[in-house]
Amino acid sequence: MMIVPPLWREAARFPADLARSVALLVLVFLAHVGQAVAIAWSMSAVLRGQAQDVLLALSMILGIAMLRLVLSLAQASAAARLGGRVRQAVRRRAMEAALVPERLHDTAARDGSMRASLGDGVDGIDAYVSKYVPAIVQLLLTCPIVVVVLLVTSPWAGLCVAAGVLFALVGPMAWKRMMARRGLDHWDSYEALSADLLESLRGMATLRTLGDVSGTRERLQHRSEALRRATERVMRVSLGETSVTDAAVQGGAVAAAAVAVTHAVTGQAPALEVYLILLLSSEAFRPVRELSRHWHAGFLGLTAVPGLERIGALSERRTAAPGHTTSDPVSDPEGGPGSDRAAEDRPADVLRVRGLSFRYPDAPRDVIHDLDLTARRGSLTAVVGASGAGKSTLFDLLLGFLTPRTGSIDLDGRPLRARDIAVVSQRPVLFAGTVRDNLAVAGATAEADLVEACRDAGILDEVQRFPRGFDTEVTEAGTSLSGGQRQRLALARALLARSPVLLVDEPTSALDADRSADVVRTLHRVARDRVVLMISHRTETLTGVPDVLSLDSEHLGSTS
8 A cells, every 4th residue: 555645635635526436435345245245145045945035135136236336337437537637736737837937947857758747647646546545545444344344243254354454455565665766767767768759759850960860769769678677677566566465365365264164164054154254355355456456557647746746736836927926826817716807808008117137046247237118009119139138038027937136017007917918939839730729729719809810910811721721730830831820820829818918039030021021010010909029130120110129238228
């Protein structure tokens, strides 16, 4: 028996679902016990020649079997609901924890390891939470009841079964430390293989160009071999634990059967008590056998616990951007309970930055020092400067990814919130699916909303010329589209978020002159209804931009 406190806490977050699952599991077990008693009664009645009792016992056996079927189906549904709710809650917290500034700026983090934890790791805890946890509670509630019944029926049989149950639980715990260490080795190998594989897939074209396909194959083979060895070590330890459990179960049942046989050979007629000893001694170990089966089913999720704890998926901490409180969660794009969405949908007029300064840890000077900026709705505002001047840092400060050393950021006189901002990055991310799927990430699915956003982003005509319009398939990373189409679809997606502030990072970096002009014209049009702030390296895109913020070599802001 392995008690993992973090996973028990996750199950306890949904007490009603957990109680329902445990209660139904106990009822299923009691149905098994009731059927065992009915079978013992029928066998005793056959020997006594009481036909009426035999028919009544058989009717009870059939009725209990039907009842147990219904209870088992209900329990499976309750367990699936519990596991699903825990899985959703853990994955939501994991995603929130992964989007905090420390992780977004952590260059040592590997996407493949994160994918393994958020995917297989979270899915794996389902079996432990939905099946193993209720099975432990069932065992603690029901085994003592059966043991007490056996002690009343036959003290020696009861003692044999009690000793078997105790050994079946305590014996495998001697393997706990070894099992836990091997489990960590297994998950570490799994994470490493997942990370290497994802990076190799992403860089496949580069690897082929550099001629490193064979080297990559060898690295993946090495990782796979390490995972195979770790898996075999875990299986050997697990087999030993299973052997201890099976020995205890079989030993207890055989000892109880020996007591029943002794009772029979003493010359006493096989009475109801003898059959109860034989049948109930087997039922007493049913929760132990179920516990062992569910343990193996949830082992992958169990080994993923350290990884999930590292990213904060199993902690109570609410993730909020610097400067935000838990009443204003960054993770809640809808603003949380009680938010006034109607007020948020109204356009904002002025984004004002005053005296903003920021310095990275151990840096000799500020990246941004005493910066003042005013961006207004109705005109496009651009931020320019040499590489390293602090343009991206400014955006990170606006988004709340970094905390300023001094200064304030206000929108219409109130603190700027993360949900006030929509972003179009330099390399927008599109997902495998349809154009509609990619646009609906912002939450809007109405055709009219999609049409309006695409029209404002200057991509509607091209979408309508696609073979299936909004239902045209987009390949992974949007490789089936041109750079300009990806940029303007990302802009349409940002517009659908209906945020009053739009941040655009290098929107024309991968476009030719004509496409760049189209995108800039689109941003001018969008700026009529939003505060639009754009980072740009290309001076030709600044034509017609009334407000340009230049970050100079001293990292001071000046507006021209």
